[in-house]
Amino acid sequence: MQELVQSQKIMDDERKQVILEILADKYCKLILHNTLEKPKSAMEISGEKKIPISTVYRRLQTLYDAKLLAISGSINQDGKKYFLYKSRVKSISLKCDLEVTTVELVPNTSRGS
Numbered sequence: 243m244q245e246l247v248q249s250q251k252i253m254d255d256e257r258k259q260v261i262l263e264i265l266a267d268k269y270c271k272l273i274l275h276n277t278l279e280k281p282k283s284a285m286e287i288s289g290e291k292k293i294p295i296s297t298v299y300r301r302l303q304t305l306y307d308a309k310l311l312a313i314s315g316s317i318n319q320d321g322k323k324y325f326l327y328k329s330r331v332k333s334i335s336l337k338c339d340l341e342v343t344t345v346e347l348v349p350n351t352s353r354g355s
Contacts, residue, residue, distance in 0.1 A: 281326035
């Protein structure tokens with residue numbers, strides 16, 4: 243079955259700039275890719291991608307602020323809160339003709355668990 247993919251064109255120049263900066267950051271891209279299929283904790287991301295935990299937390303905040311990352315919370319058996327992070331985008335396309343930069347986001351529709 244073929245899936246109809248709706249992309250979202252970003253019109254706001256400030257948001258375009260933020261997305262361009264995120265794409266230039268290797269850790270942000272690793273985190274988005276690592277959380278594409280299923281939500282993961284900061285510790286899982288850090289361990290799987292060999293990124294220092296403090297860097298993971300800073301990039302998670304950056305990605306969340308840019309609306310590229312979803313956060314869900316839960317409480318474990320010990321009563322402690324923990325958060326899971328999942329990429330809200332499947333892909334980001336950009337086209338730059340030196341006059342106009344076009345940025346399009348394809349939302350991540352995978353359910354993941």
